[in-house]
Each structure stands twice: as structure tokens, then as C-alpha cells.
Amino acid sequence: MNIIKTTMVVAVAMVGTQALGQDFSQVQIRTTEVAEGIYMLEGSGGNLGLSVGTDGAFLIDDQFAPLSEKISAAIADITNDDVRFLVNTHWHGDHTGGNENFGNAGAIIVAHDNVRARMSTEQFREIFDQRIPASPATALPIVTFADRTTFHWNGQRIVVKHVENAHTDGDSVVWFADADVFHLGDVFFNGFYPFVDVSSNGSLEGYISAVEGVLMRTTENTTIIPGHGPLANANDLRAYLEVLRTARERIQSAIDGGMSEDETVAADLMADYDEQWGGGFMNPENFVRLSYKSLQ
Numbered sequence: 001m002n003i004i005k006t007t008m009v010v011a012v013a014m015v016g017t018q019a020l021g022q023d024f025s026q027v028q029i030r031t032t033e034v035a036e037g038i039y040m041l042e043g044s045g046g047n048l049g050l051s052v053g054t055d056g057a058f059l060i061d062d063q064f065a066p067l068s069e070k071i072s073a074a075i076a077d078i079t080n081d082d083v084r085f086l087v088n089t090h091w092h093g094d095h096t097g098g099n100e101n102f103g104n105a106g107a108i109i110v111a112h113d114n115v116r117a118r119m120s121t122e123q124f125r126e127i128f129d130q131r132i133p134a135s136p137a138t139a140l141p142i143v144t145f146a147d148r149t150t151f152h153w154n155g156q157r158i159v160v161k162h163v164e165n166a167h168t169d170g171d172s173v174v175w176f177a178d179a180d181v182f183h184l185g186d187v188f189f190n191g192f193y194p195f196v197d198v199s200s201n202g203s204l205e206g207y208i209s210a211v212e213g214v215l216m217r218t219t220e221n222t223t224i225i226p227g228h229g230p231l232a233n234a235n236d237l238r239a240y241l242e243v244l245r246t247a248r249e250r251i252q253s254a255i256d257g258g259m260s261e262d263e264t265v266a267a268d269l270m271a272d273y274d275e276q277w278g279g280g281f282m283n284p285e286n287f288v289r290l291s292y293k294s295l296q
Contacts, residue, residue: 024066029074032231035179037154040225041074043067045094049174049183049225050075053154056084059107060174060183060225062098071098072105083107085151087160088141089185089227090168091118091200093132100139110149111141112162114170118200125199127286163187163213165206167227168197173214182214183225190229190236192280193243193287196294203294204248211241228280243277246270251291261292 022044030042041048044067049060057079062071075083086103088096088111096119103109119135143149151158159175167186174183186195187210196202218224218234226232250269259267265288270278278284 022064024064027067027070029067029070031074031078034223034225034231035176035181037156038176038179038181039078040231041071043070045097046089046092046186046227047183047225047229050078051154051156051158051176052079052081053156055153056081058151058153058158059083059086059102061089061095061185062086062102063094064097065101068098068101072102085110085153087111087172087174088115089174089183089187090171091115091123092168092186092197095185095227096135096139099141100136103138103142108143109139109141110143110145110160112170112172113144113146114168116141116144118168118170123200125197127199127290163206163210165201165203166210167195167200167202167207169201171210173210175217180219180221181223181225182218184214184227184237186227187211187214188224188226188229188232188237188240189280189282190224190226190232190240191277192229193277193282193284195282196287196290198290198293202290204244204251204291205294208241208244208248211237211244215241243273246273247287247291248295251288252295255292255295261289264292265289 027044032040034040037051037053039050041050043063045063046061051058057075083102086107086109099109119140121134123132148161157177159177160172163171163173171185171187173187194207196204222234224232224237254264265285270284274284
């Protein structure tokens with residue numbers, strides 16, 4: 001397998017504002033086998049999924065550009081094969097930052113139509129007052145789909161299914177149907193409030209619908225790779241769904257009662273969940289603000 005060498009030009013272009021200030025030299029890539037030939041890789045940014053076997057390496061997401069060499073080395077510890085396919089679960093830079101590196105190394109990048117559309121143009125996140133420049137052409141998905149696509153790869157049926165307006169408007173969940181394994185991207189923040197990216201047409205309703213749809217296909221043995229957080233099972237996903245439904249009920253009631261966004265935040269409607277769920281990337285205030293905006 002060719003170990004990817006990350007150039008400084010690529011790193012600066014693809015890291016994005018959210019990663020500025022991080023010391024990537026200290027990041028270690030941790031690898032966990034979750035089923036035969038299927039792995040979760042953790043580093044900095046979204047969790048990765050990896051399938052290996054007779055057909056070649058199949059990668060889900062790729063974190064930040066400066067980590068491509070380390071990710072490539074971790075894959076090389078598992079298989080001698082290069083990455084043949086790279087699926088992006090959505091457009092955010094902590095999941096697509098390594099696209100250009102892996103694409104230049106020969107990977108075919110696959111994602112929902114809206115992932116390519118958003119990566120092709122400058123984006124703006126209002127909640128963070130953050131402008132994100134368009135990605136280089138070589139970082140863009142070259143195969144896109146509207147609803148779903150299926151890979152018959154490494155002895156697995158790998159279904160990549162679009163879920164509408166959840167984290168963003170370009171989310172996909174990946175189902176290894178024969179292995180009973182899911183990779184949910186940022187549809188699932190395990191143990192944390194999610195980031196409802198309303199600037200990318202994300203919505204709390206979409207989150208709930210997406211999670212409900214996944215749970216219909218889970219079993220007591222299902223393994224779930226979340227976008228962020230530790231490896232999970234169906235019970236973990238049900239607990240997360242309870243949080244989402246509770247937030248919808250309480251925030252929608254505040255909206256229906258005429259409360260403003262600031263009044264809803266000040267009311268601490270999710271106080272009984274904040275200690276357990278509010279310690280991640282999305283703090284309680286921003287979770288309520290974004291949920292409020294999406295429910296208006």
C-alpha cells in the first residue's frame with residue numbers, strides 16, 4: 001500500500017477554520033475491529049469506517065488533511081491494499097478534509113449530490129460566524145447520488161442511504177447489511193448533543209426521522225459507528241433518540257407558547273440532560289438555539 005504524504009499546501013487548504021490551532025502531530029489513530037474485516041478508526045474529527053478484503057480497502061470519511069498520512073499508515077497496518085472507494089457521510093471538513101490526499105492517491109470519492117454542491121462553493125455557518133472556502137476540485141466527490149447507492153464489496157452488501165435534512169442536507173448513513181454494522185456519520189453523536197447545522201438545511205425533525213429509520217433495521221447485535229463518540233449499539237441510539245424527541249417536545253412547546261429564541265435558551269429546558277449530553281462540541285445553549293431555529 002502507498003502511504004499518503006500530506007503536503008503543507010494541501011493541509012492548509014483542507015483543514016478549515018474549525019481545525020486551526022490543533023496540534024495534529026500529537027494525534028494518534030486508534031483502530032478497533034467491529035466485525036470481521038470492518039474497523040472503526042479514531043483520531044481527530046469524525047470517526048472513520050473501513051472495510052478490507054479481497055476487493056480492496058473501502059473507507060468512510062477521512063478527518064483532516066494533516067492526518068492523511070497517519071490514517072494511511074493505520075490502514076496499512078491492516079491491509080496492503082490502497083483505498084479504492086471513499087464515501088463521505090456529509091460535507092464538513094472534519095469528515096472530508098483528507099479527500100484531496102486520498103483522491104490523488106487513487107480513491108474514488110462518493111457522496112450525496114449536496115455534498116459535492118456544498119464543497120464546490122463557499123459556505124457560511126451563522127452560529128459560528130464562520131466562512132468556509134470552496135474545496136479544491138480534486139477534493140470533490142466524483143460519483144454522487146440522490147437517494148441511495150449500493151456497493152457489493154469485500155463480500156458485503158454496503159448500502160449508502162441519504163437521510164434528508166438531519167445534520168445537513170447531504171447526510172448519508174452506511175449500512176453493512178450482512179455484518180449488521182452501521183456507520184451513521186454525524187446523524188449520531190454518541191453521548192453528546194448533536195450539531196443541527198441549520199445553515200446547511202439541517203433540522204431536529206430530520207435527525208429524529210433519520211434515527212428512527214436506522215432503528216427499524218437494528219437488532220440486539222447491531223454495532224454502530226457514530227460520527228463522534230465511542231462505538232455504540234442500538235440501545236445507545238435509542239437513548240440518543242429520547243434526547244432528540246424530548247428536545248423537540250420542549251422547544252416546540254416554547255415556540256407554540258410565543259417564547260423567543262433567547263427566552264427559550266434562558267429557560268434551560270434541557271437542564272436535566274445537560275450534564276450527561278452537553279459536554280461535547282455542541283454546548284447546551286447552541287443546541288437549543290439551533291433546534292429552535294430548525295423548528296420555527
